[in-house]
Amino acid sequence: MLEVEDLHKTYGEVVALDGVDLSVAAGDIVGLLGPNGAGKTTLVSIVAGLRRADRGVVRVDGRNVAVAPYETRRRIGLAPQDLGIYPVLSVRDNLLYFGELAELSGRELTGRIEEVADALELTHLLDRPARTLSGGEKRRLHTAMAMLHRPPLLLLDEPTTGVDVATRSRLLEVVRARAADGTAVCYSTHYLPEVESLGASVAILDQGRVAARGALHDLVHAHGQCYVELSFDGEAPDVPGLEGAERSGSGLRLPTADPAGETARVLSALGPVAPRLRTVEILRPSLESVFLAVTGRRYEEEVGTGVGAS
Amino acid sequence: MSVRRSLAVARHELRLLRRDPAPVVILIAMPLVLMAFNRPAFRAALTEAGYADVNGAEHVVPGTAVMFAFFLVGNVGFAFFREHGWQTWERLRATSTRPVEVMVGKAITPLVVSAVQLFVLFGLGGLLFGLRVRGAILGLVLVGASLGICLVAFGFLLTAVCRTIMQLNAVANIGALVFAGIGGALTPLSTLPGWARAVAPATPSYWAMRGFRSIILDGASVGAVLLPCAILLLFGVGFGLVAARRFRFAETKTSWA
Numbered sequence: 001m002l003e004v005e006d007l008h009k010t011y012g013e014v015v016a017l018d019g020v021d022l023s024v025a026a027g028d029i030v031g032l033l034g035p036n037g038a039g040k041t042t043l044v045s046i047v048a049g050l051r052r053a054d055r056g057v058v059r060v061d062g063r064n065v066a067v068a069p070y071e072t073r074r075r076i077g078l079a080p081q082d083l084g085i086y087p088v089l090s091v092r093d094n095l096l097y098f099g100e101l102a103e104l105s106g107r108e109l110t111g112r113i114e115e116v117a118d119a120l121e122l123t124h125l126l127d128r129p130a131r132t133l134s135g136g137e138k139r140r141l142h143t144a145m146a147m148l149h150r151p152p153l154l155l156l157d158e159p160t161t162g163v164d165v166a167t168r169s170r171l172l173e174v175v176r177a178r179a180a181d182g183t184a185v186c187y188s189t190h191y192l193p194e195v196e197s198l199g200a201s202v203a204i205l206d207q208g209r210v211a212a213r214g215a216l217h218d219l220v221h222a223h224g225q226c227y228v229e230l231s232f233d234g235e236a237p238d239v240p241g242l243e244g245a246e247r248s249g250s251g252l253r254l255p256t257a258d259p260a261g262e263t264a265r266v267l268s269a270l271g272p273v274a275p276r277l278r279t280v281e282i283l284r285p286s287l288e289s290v291f292l293a294v295t296g297r298r299y300e301e302e303v304g305t306g307v308g309a310s
Numbered sequence: 311m312s313v314r315r316s317l318a319v320a321r322h323e324l325r326l327l328r329r330d331p332a333p334v335v336i337l338i339a340m341p342l343v344l345m346a347f348n349r350p351a352f353r354a355a356l357t358e359a360g361y362a363d364v365n366g367a368e369h370v371v372p373g374t375a376v377m378f379a380f381f382l383v384g385n386v387g388f389a390f391f392r393e394h395g396w397q398t399w400e401r402l403r404a405t406s407t408r409p410v411e412v413m414v415g416k417a418i419t420p421l422v423v424s425a426v427q428l429f430v431l432f433g434l435g436g437l438l439f440g441l442r443v444r445g446a447i448l449g450l451v452l453v454g455a456s457l458g459i460c461l462v463a464f465g466f467l468l469t470a471v472c473r474t475i476m477q478l479n480a481v482a483n484i485g486a487l488v489f490a491g492i493g494g495a496l497t498p499l500s501t502l503p504g505w506a507r508a509v510a511p512a513t514p515s516y517w518a519m520r521g522f523r524s525i526i527l528d529g530a531s532v533g534a535v536l537l538p539c540a541i542l543l544l545f546g547v548g549f550g551l552v553a554a555r556r557f558r559f560a561e562t563k564t565s566w567a
């Protein structure tokens with residue numbers, strides 16, 4: 001459904017995309033992961049036809065986005081990162097507008113509004129002005145506006161930003177249902193657990209490149225090393241016996257196949273620096289450890305939040 | 311081009327207008343207040359200019375209507391800038407709607423509003439202030455329609471060149487006053503200084519006033535407004551061409567957000 005080949009984009013001196021290749025088949029969910037500035041939103045915007053690539057090709061359902069932008073946009077539903085709704089209009093009128101722009105009318109349009117409102121639990125809010133909705137309700141409306149015309153390719157750019165747990169799980173459920181119906185989904189997010197929960201394949205974007213791409217279990221199998229991670233007060237010390245540890249600031253990180261045994265060995269090796277030890281953490285094979293193995297950096301440090309760590 | 315999508319945009323603009331009709335109501339109510347205040351002064355001015363059997367409504371109604379019609383120019387621009395403020399512009403661009411469909415859709419509502427505004431002001435001008443049209447009513451309709459098209463095109467032009475909503479607000483309001491002043495809508499052209507009379511034909515309001523006055527005061531037929539209508543439409547085409555050249559759909563405008 002979506003094919004991206006050798007996509008390049010720069011903003012002045014800043015390289016946003018540096019040769020991105022990606023394909024998403026009908027019914028697939030691809031989690032686009034990466035820290036701020038990794039190029040996720042630029043990639044989504046180019047696929048949606050909002051920005052032009054410097055080089056490379058994007059095809060949606062076999063059509064080149066640059067050659068037939070309006071034909072391809074008909075096949076795309078975009079929920080941008082920033083909330084975009086008409087606050088003075090009712091929920092129904094917000095949906096109505098995007099349905100009419102997709103040239104839906106009559107019973108078909110009414111049916112689609114009811115369908116998407118039901119899926120995203122907006123039915124009881126249809127006649128409320130959008131400005132009176134809670135943050136989570138606004139986000140659900142924002143997403144519903146992208147889904148109304150049943151696009152074969154759905155682009156969701158950080159769709160759960162700022163929402164509560166209930167809204168997040170509802171959105172994930174709807175995304176899974178759409179994919180089960182054959183929709184290709186590009187799901188850009190900071191939150192690793194969401195990608196794991198969606199059972200999505202993963203594309204890790206780092207510094208404008210796809211650093212890793214594949215099914216979640218394959219990536220975890222290939223890169224999902226266990227780590228024991230120590231953090232200290234002040235600079236990480238030199239500890240005899242732990243010379244192979246990766247060092248960053250106050251942290252030491254040791255790859256291992258036996259996390260329990262390695263933890264015991266490390267603790268006993270600390271000796272006189274033990275009082276400076278603040279935390280010990282075992283990172284089991286997960287998307288977090290895949291990110292670490294692929295980029296050499298902890299994901300939660302990159303996104304500036306602890307939510308991403310699994 | 312899809313007419314359905316343009317009509318969808320137009321219906322959407324009407325829904326937004328229905329949710330907040332106050333600005334348009336003010337643009338209809340305020341001129342009526344000004345007409346009541348200014349009519350006696352215009353009676354004196356018209357009498358001095360040699361017109362007999364006049365009560366002042368013959369100038370104050372079309373003049374005030376033309377000035378307030380130009381205040382609609384700001385509304386044309388706001389229809390774009392608020393999309394940026396609500397962050398819906400990118401969403402709109404991401405649909406299969408073409409730029410020309412958006413422009414046509416966004417032109418329809420202000421054209422309708424302009425028609426309603428002129429209809430109500432001329433209608434109530436007759437009922438409340440004794441405006442008597444001596445020539446062909448169809449002539450008034452043609453001038454009003456040409457003026458509306460010119461205004462919308464001017465609104466597109468300002469939208470294209472202004473980067474912020476404050477720039478739009480300032481230029482649209484000052485432009486309305488300047489055009490009204492120099493074009494002879496605020497005061498009869500004969501009372502303006504020579505340099506202003508020389509510059510007046512360079513403003514659309516001059517041609518709108520010339521058309522309206524020829525029908526209302528001189529009792530002219532439709533033929534007399536063809537030139538003013540043609541020039542108003544030429545202004546519209548000119549504004550539209552510059553707007554089309556300068557408008558960047560991918561540009562992000564700074565709104566209130």
